[in-house]
Amino acid sequence: MAAYDSKMFDRRFVLRAAGLGSVLAATGFGFPLRASASTAAAYPADAFKQKGEADAVKTLFGQAATASDKVKLDAPEIAENGAVVPVSVSTDLPDVTAIAILVAENPSALAALYKFAPGTPPTVASRLKMAKTTPVIAVVEAGGKLYSATREVKVTVGGCGG
Amino acid sequence: MTRDLDASSPGLRRRQLLQAGGAALALPFLWRRALAQDTGAGLYELQPFGNARLLHMTDTHAQLRPVLFREPSVNIGIGAMRGRPPHLVGEAFLKRFGIAPGSREGYAFTYLDFEAGAKRYGRLGGFAHLRSLVGRLRAEAPGGHAMLVDGGDLWQGSGLSNARKGADMVEAANLLGIEAMTGHWEFTYGQDGLRANLDRFKGEFLAQNVFLTEEAAFNEAPAFDSASGRVFKPATVKAFGDRRVAIIGQAFPYVPIAHPKRFTPDWTFGIRDHELQALVDDLRGKEKVDAVVLLSHNGMDVDLKLASRVSGIDLILGGHTHDAVPEPVAVENSGGKTLVSNAGSNGKFLAVVDLDLAPGSLRGIRYRLLPVFADLLKPDAEMEALIASLEAPHAAAFGRRVATAEGLLYRRGNFTGTMDHLLCDALRGQLDAEISLSPGFRWGTTTLAGGEITAADVLAQTATTYSEVYVQPMTGAQIRSILEDVCDNLFNPDPYYQQGGDMVRVGGLSYRCEPGAESGKRLSNLTLTGGAPLDPARTYKVAGWASVNTQEGKPVWEVLEAHLGRSGRATLSADKPVEVGGVAGNPGYGGAA
Structure with missing residues (x-):
């Protein structure tokens, strides 16, 4: 790979930049500075231990989420590979402080939690493992309230196409 | 028209x-x-x-x-799709689109009087x-x-x-x-x-x-x-x-x-x-x-x-x-x-x-x-x-007569077709398996009773880049889960969760299917040929082809040819047909699956 070719600015570069951004967001860069009532700075071990999605959300945020079309959850209808299902969440809600992604049928529902410093664009993407057909839920914390979107991802044995 | x-x-x-x-x-x-x-x-x-x-x-x-290609007699629509195009067959289809029975269009668009139509209109x-x-x-x-x-x-x-x-x-x-x-x-x-x-x-x-x-x-x-x-x-x-x-x-x-x-x-x-x-x-x-x-x-x-x-x-x-x-x-x-x-x-x-x-x-x-x-x-x-120049190098190999069809051989339908029945028989017989599985492809042409089956006809049902056969042990529970999974690909009420294709065909096993039931609960009465119920805990010897996993077996067309070559006649076993439930009056159901 040439170090100075124009590819610096292509998709790969953008991918890397995005990857870096999401690492920063995911590790909570800066969020100890603004400890809100509902987002503890410590690793939320309890929430990740909850079996069901409702319990995980309650443990994390102390409240339940309301479905909102302002939460954009992108996931395949049928997974090409259940071991690495691409899921992305974005929103145009203002004052986003956290995004959680949950996989209802997994042994522990909470799959990922991202916390946002003020001014960070609220867009995250991850690849999640799911052994069987399951609802995937995105929860956005914005302005102290919770909003969610749900999509079913089908995990199939495959084959037998037309 | x-x-x-x-x-x-x-x-x-x-x-x-x-x-x-x-x-x-x-x-x-x-x-x-x-x-x-x-x-x-x-x-x-x-x-x-x-x-x-x-x-x-x-x-x-x-x-x-x-x-010759026979359109389906079973193409069931459930939920919001019930009775709506394309889920209409036979008379319901003719009526919906104003086509006269026995006409050229009736023959081309539906399965009705297929053999008579084939002889008349070709x-x-x-x-x-x-x-x-x-x-x-x-x-x-x-x-x-x-x-x-x-x-x-x-x-x-x-x-x-x-x-x-x-x-x-x-x-x-x-x-x-x-x-x-x-x-x-x-x-x-x-x-x-x-x-x-x-x-x-x-x-x-x-x-x-x-x-x-x-x-x-x-x-x-x-x-x-x-x-x-x-x-x-x-x-x-x-x-x-x-x-x-x-x-x-x-x-x-x-x-x-x-x-x-x-x-x-x-x-x-x-x-x-x-x-x-x-x-x-x-x-x-x-x-x-x-x-x-x-x-x-x-x-x-x-x-x-x-x-x-x-x-x-x-x-x-x-x-x-x-x-x-x-x-x-x-x-x-x-x-x-x-x-x-x-x-x-x-x-x-x-x-x-x-x-x-x-x-x-x-x-x-x-x-x-x-x-x-x-x-x-x-x-x-x-x-x-x-076309002649493309076919010429393969004329001897593909033009070879393999067998004569005893009855109408077709593939298309939600649950089974006589051609797939024949394939399932071949898999069980040639690979000595208790149960056989064959994918519900919708391609594959039709042969009339008494018609010659050539190697090209066999390949028109089987020629893919992954047609290798397999034989493997599966528990009754695994077999059931595969069938339910494929069934959901066909009958999930949300089309975005369907893949197209028809139900996987089974040999040596019959079942009842309720397309309108919820996912994972559509199948019942899974019964082996001979009458014994499929035991979830028992392991069965299962043969099949066109697996998404790499297989080492020979191509399925060789298995089918070997099966046909034994008698030179394409006859079907007496496998019990699939019983379809909850479809009485459904315009996509033209009778026996």
Whole structure:
């Protein structure tokens, strides 16, 4: 790979930049500075231990989420590979402080939690493992309230196409 | 047959005219049948309309020669799709579309009296006959403004195409003059195999919904557009005089799931509504096209749902599910209405879409799905010569007689077909298995009782790039779970969770299926031949083919040939048929599965 070719600015570069951004967001860069009532700075071990999605959300945020079309959850209808299902969440809600992604049928529902410093664009993407057909839920914390979107991802044995 | 519908777009007028068209059109069929004994006179004489003509073919499955193909007697729609096109069979189909029983159209579009119809009206399709028809329809197009497009599954389905990895069909497609296409089985020749074919293909291969995986993008795998990651050109704009029409390609969304992932390791698929909407908006906003057409291999149910969610598409030219639907279905969405069509399979039909284009809008549209009757069309000499030259090197191997059919052998149907019954018998017998599984493909031609089965006929049911057989132990619980899983791919009430194709066929086992039941609970009474219930805990010896996992067995066509060669006669075992529940009165159920 040439170090100075124009590819610096292509998709790969953008991918890397995005990857870096999401690492920063995911590790909570800066969020100890603004400890809100509902987002503890410590690793939320309890929430990740909850079996069901409702319990995980309650443990994390102390409240339940309301479905909102302002939460954009992108996931395949049928997974090409259940071991690495691409899921992305974005929103145009203002004052986003956290995004959680949950996989209802997994042994522990909470799959990922991202916390946002003020001014960070609220867009995250991850690849999640799911052994069987399951609802995937995105929860956005914005302005102290919770909003969610749900999509079913089908995990199939495959084959037998037309 | 002409089935006209004049429609203005967008808004109310289209719907009114559609309905008016439907009512007025029942008459010509009855009239012609009464007068002319259905000689097919006037079938291809079309009244001029509009200022541009699209010709759409799809799912020919490499059938270069005219074929017999029996349409399904079981094509069940459940939930919102119950009784709606394409989920109509037999009399319900005839009634819905105003077609007379016993007519040419009745034979072409339905399974009714198939054997009598086959003897009376003969074979359909074939590329030499298609070329004659295409040539005539192009010549008659207003101002010569015509375009021929193909919806995919063009380069797979015969022994010849499998041996040549689709190269034969590229030659035929070029001579036929296909200007744009999308794909499905084309991908099963692998990324390199597809690219090699595309290098020789004179038309454009379009797919808005195929992207590089993140790994492949990172490793700089080739793509049409590295910024978006799109592997192929998503759309093309065709000029008809001063008017411009965008054709967007939509490849089969589930290639790496329905087929071995090893064929397309760098590519990821999906329906991709959002990306499609952005593309449509771009074509309308920036390119200022006058109409937008989606050339789709989604399958009709998926297209119907897509049409309700994506706005700005005038017409979807659909394929994959092999539904021969005489008139498009209008679907409402936030931007107006979208017409959804599906043009059948195996070269039996050619859709003629006449467009009346105005600046920035489609003023009217007239759609006809013409059956391609071989006896009514003079085969094109140049295409005949090409087909003969393509077939010549394989004539001895593929022309060899293998057996005689004792009864009608067909494949299409939701649960079973006699051809698959025969395949399941062959797998069990030759591989000494208790249970056999055979995929519910919708391609594969039909042979009449008493007809000769050649090696080419065997390959027309079996020729894929992953046809190796397997024998493996499975518990009763595993078998049940596989059957439920495939059943959900067929009958999930949400079309976006369906993959197309029919139920996996089983040998040595019968069951009851309730398509309308919830996922995972559709099957009951799983019973082995001999009467014992399938034991969830017991391990059974199961044979099958076309697995998505790599297999080491011999190709299934050798297994079928060996089975047939024993007696030289294709007879079926007495396996109990699938019992279908909850479908009484369903217009998609024509009796015994």
